[in-house]
Amino acid sequence: CEGAIPAAVAAKCDACIAQPCKNGARCDVISGRDYRCICTAGYHGKNCEREIDACFGHPCLNNAVCKVIQEGRFKCVCPKGFKGDYCETNIDDCEKNKCQNGAKCVDM
Known part of the structure; x- marks a missing residue:
């Protein structure tokens, strides 16, 4: 393959490409489009978007x-x-x- 892969295509293979996790959280790909955010202390929610x-x-x-x-x-x-x-x-x-x-x- 030559050239860059479009972000929309890459996001279908790696959910973390779009950087869905907030507030310094780590993104782990579970499978393809499914991901899990590992929140830093003081945050929670699917994308670690809510402060405790x-x-x-x-x-x-x-x-x-x-x-x-x-x-x-x-x-x-x-x-x-x-x-x-x-x-x-x-x-x-x-x-x-x-x-x-x-x-x-x-x-x-």
Whole structure:
């Protein structure tokens, strides 16, 4: 054969010629026109076109704010009085702030 093969013809033999996979995904030919995309971290879908929402389902507790940081990972920004990866631990405000003169501390 001489000359270049037209892209439309090549795509019938190798589905990955058209570069269907997005966001840095790898394309593997299964057979002829059928292919599979191997997604990079943080993406999903047939062509890896959809970003994973790491905050889906509200993983943070106690009214914390979920922030997507990268590659499908998240961080919980805890409200005052809470700590932990998911803001699951109540900080005992009375532990470090002892009351004097017979007063009683109330943990907020």
